[in-house]
Amino acid sequence: MINGPNSLTILICTHNRVDLLLRTLEFLNSAQRPKGWQVGVLVAANACSDETVIRLENFKQIKPDALALDWFEEPTPGKSHALNSAIPRIRSDLVAFVDDDHRVDSAYLVNLCRAAEAYPDADLFCGRILPDWDGSEPAWVHDKGPYRIYPLPVPRFDQGDTPKPLALDSAIPGGGNLFLRREWCERVGGFSTEFGPVGHNLGGAEDLEWVRRALHLGARLQYVPDVVQYHYVDGERLALAYLIKKAYIRSASNVRLSEDNSTSGGRVPAFMYRKVAGYLLWVLTAIKAQHRRFYLVRLAAAMGECRGYHLRHKDRLQAHSLTGSGKH
Structure with missing residues (x-):
């Protein structure tokens, strides 16, 4: 080298x-x-x-x-x-x-x-x-x-x-x-x-x-x-299935990494459930393919955010447990 x-x-x-x-x-x-x-x-x-x-x-x-x-x-x-x-x-x-x-x-x-x-x-x-x-x-x-x-x-x-x-x-x-x-x-x-x-x-x-x-x-x-x-x-990246999967996984990772402490205990906040429900409604009622694709991706991202809050809460519990037990 x-x-x-x-x-x-x-x-x-x-x-x-x-x-x-x-x-x-x-x-x-x-x-x-x-x-x-x-x-x-x-x-x-x-x-x-x-x-x-x-x-x-x-x-x-x-x-x-x-x-x-x-x-x-x-x-x-x-x-x-x-x-x-x-x-x-x-x-x-x-x-x-x-x-x-x-x-x-x-x-x-x-x-x-x-x-x-x-x-x-x-x-x-x-x-x-x-x-x-x-x-x-x-x-x-x-x-x-x-x-x-x-x-x-x-x-x-x-x-x-x-x-x-x-x-x-x-x-x-x-x-x-x-x-x-x-x-x-x-x-x-x-x-x-x-x-x-x-x-x-x-x-x-x-x-x-x-x-x-x-x-x-x-x-x-x-x-x-x-x-x-x-x-x-x-071409795979331009398929709808890829868009949905990426939105879910990357949104989960971004929230998991977030340093925002505004939610109680890091659990999924109530507004996220309203967000998921809202996007689901738009998916079900969208007529144009362009609009449906957009709302499907946004729905996947919102569900990924919920997953990220859950993972972040688990991370914090684990970190607290290790700190409390004196482990490093």
Whole structure:
């Protein structure tokens, strides 16, 4: 692994998506190289049963001038396990997270390293994640009206064209386009295995939970809009079943992570039941397909919120029990 001053490791966790992974590696190697920086790639093959390792070896052999490439296998399923196995292996100044279904633009590496130099007081950085639309997607994904679908089926993080610091009371980025100074990995600790995807399910929020912990410890987070990654779009994400499932799971995770203490004991508040009932009524009475799709997704999100309140209450009871018993 690379190390020393002005060194950068690109960390990619992957599970049985070798074609997309190699596509990501091609874009990384096509990007402009930052002068005065060492750049390498570390791939964490998480419970892979496809040809990931074989094809990584082939990639390294046929591309001798590519970025330094290393990989390892983490047998325990779950992205958080892969991240926690990868971090101790990294010795570079900077760590950048790239998902295996992302592509980077041609200036990604240059702009990333430039940001680290331009903001010496920043500890964590995030850039933009944009859906990699190709024009074949349905019109509704671009709808900005009252019936727009959210969360979007394809991740998007865009805080505008102006660099700025972000804090706990602003939008918090996930790990898809996060980069940071390595010492913060040790200060914050591992990624929670209670969150995050296992295989290709829709679990998430392990990155949000980690960033929140970092900010609570005093980390300074800088948004850098010219560091851009594009998220691959596959047809499955545009299906109604996917929209509903994602809205439910991600809403549950967001509420579970919430620090709002306004509800008694963290239990599901009464207004949430009214919210679920209201969306159910709209689903049953909607005539237009656009409206029905919107209300089905909102209903799933509301039910996910209820699930999140329940999980948060259980988390707090468990934490209280451990504190009361003197366990740490």
